[in-house]
Amino acid sequence: MFKKSLVKTVLTSAVAFTLLLAGCASGENTNQASNEKVSFENVPERFANGEGAKIKVIRKIGGDDHTAQFLAGAKEEGESLGFDVDVFTANGDTAKFHDAIEQALTQDYDGFIISHGDDAATVDGVKKLVEAGKSVVTFDSNPDLATIAGVTLTSQDDEALATLALEQLVKEHNGEANIVYLWVDGFPPMVRRNNVYKEVLANNPEIKEVERFGVAAADTSVQTQNAVAAMLNKHPKGEIDAIFATWDAFAIGAARAIKEAGRDEIKIYGIDVSNADLQEIQADGSSWKYTAAVDPKLIGAVNLRLLAKKLAGEETPQTYDLEASLISQADLQGSSDPVNMVNLANIVEGWGTSTAFDEEWMKVLKEHYQK
Numbered sequence: 397m398f399k400k401s402l403v404k405t406v407l408t409s410a411v412a413f414t415l416l417l418a419g420c421a422s423g424e425n426t427n428q429a430s431n432e433k434v435s436f437e438n439v440p441e442r443f444a445n446g447e448g449a450k451i452k453v454i455r456k457i458g459g460d461d462h463t464a465q466f467l468a469g470a471k472e473e474g475e476s477l478g479f480d481v482d483v484f485t486a487n488g489d490t491a492k493f494h495d496a497i498e499q500a501l502t503q504d505y506d507g508f509i510i511s512h513g514d515d516a517a518t519v520d521g522v523k524k525l526v527e528a529g530k531s532v533v534t535f536d537s538n539p540d541l542a543t544i545a546g547v548t549l550t551s552q553d554d555e556a557l558a559t560l561a562l563e564q565l566v567k568e569h570n571g572e573a574n575i576v577y578l579w580v581d582g583f584p585p586m587v588r589r590n591n592v593y594k595e596v597l598a599n600n601p602e603i604k605e606v607e608r609f610g611v612a613a614a615d616t617s618v619q620t621q622n623a624v625a626a627m628l629n630k631h632p633k634g635e636i637d638a639i640f641a642t643w644d645a646f647a648i649g650a651a652r653a654i655k656e657a658g659r660d661e662i663k664i665y666g667i668d669v670s671n672a673d674l675q676e677i678q679a680d681g682s683s684w685k686y687t688a689a690v691d692p693k694l695i696g697a698v699n700l701r702l703l704a705k706k707l708a709g710e711e712t713p714q715t716y717d718l719e720a721s722l723i724s725q726a727d728l729q730g731s732s733d734p735v736n737m738v739n740l741a742n743i744v745e746g747w748g749t750s751t752a753f754d755e756e757w758m759k760v761l762k763e764h765y766q767k
Contacts, residue, residue, distance in 0.1 A: 453511065455510075479704075488612055533706070554589050558642070560720060568663070578639060579610045622649075642667050644667065651664060668689050701754060723744055727744075
């Protein structure tokens with residue numbers, strides 16, 4: 397009898413102890429849950445409770461390192477603010493690009509970054525997003541997007557990019573050169589770069605275009621390599637002095653073709669930069685002498701900051717251009733260490749950094765989410 401009573405007491409105590417632990421655990425979880433919502437001082441009301449935002453980046457072009465870095469810059473900047481950021485690239489497929497925008501209307505995102513939407517359908521799609529109460533920032537897209545209330549259109553300073561590269565070409569060839577032009581129509585940044593190109597040729601009549609090629613696709617570099625190789629077969633040494641490449645995917649393909657053909661007398665003056673580009677420019681015997689660029693990762697980050705300001709109800713500009721820099725092969729090859737997108741700042745002053753739209757309240761959020 398005593399044993400049965402003892403057993404019953406022990407079992408009862410064990411059950412009580414288990415319930416006590418469960419209660420404690422439940423209390424801890426409740427406290428943890430209540431602590432998930434943190435109040436921030438001097439942070440816009442939209443983010444003051446720590447809820448963040450859900451963002452989607454939709455880019456038309458893809459398949460290149462520039463795209464990868466742009467998307468990474470937007471995603472990292474957003475996540476540093478406590479946002480959820482999803483990215484999508486249509487890899488040049490117009491139908492997929494517009495499908496993604498159309499689908500966005502039924503999804504629970506708070507804001508969107510739309511990249512390289514060059515046509516009228518993009519304007520219509522963005523209007524629908526705005527009418528649905530979404531905040532939108534666009535990059536290198538149809539200029540008419542800047543006329544939509546509340547939308548910001550950002551760009552690299554394309555005129556400056558083209559001017560920096562072409563002025564160097566003209567200078568190094570004393571205003572006389574036969575050149576190949578690598579360019580593709582249909583994209584707003586390409587149109588702006590082409591306007592500068594036409595002006596430079598008009599002002600320098602001894603700079604003559606002998607060939608041109610351009611296609612925007614997932615394999616642009618490969619197609620460009622094949623096209624330039626054919627040009628080199630057509631034009632023997634002495635007939636081509638330089639190549640102006642308005643996109644790094646063009647420059648990469650051209651550099652490979654020149655190397656394979658042993659035609660290193662031809663110099664490349666390009667636009668845009670990535671780790672793959674820097675590796676090519678620094679290679680022994682590379683024909684790629686200069687490239688004008690804006691850090692693509694920084695572009696993504698600045699676009700995200702603008703979107704965050706919109707979500708916070710703060711004023712933002714209709715348009716914004718990011719400052720361009722000129723990168724020379726001589727400076728890169730003069731470095732004691734291999735140069736990449738991170739330490740490029742040691743060669744180009746101010747590279748990869750910008751305080752544009754980096755508000756104090758954003759720093760508060762970043763400090764919190766770094767913990």
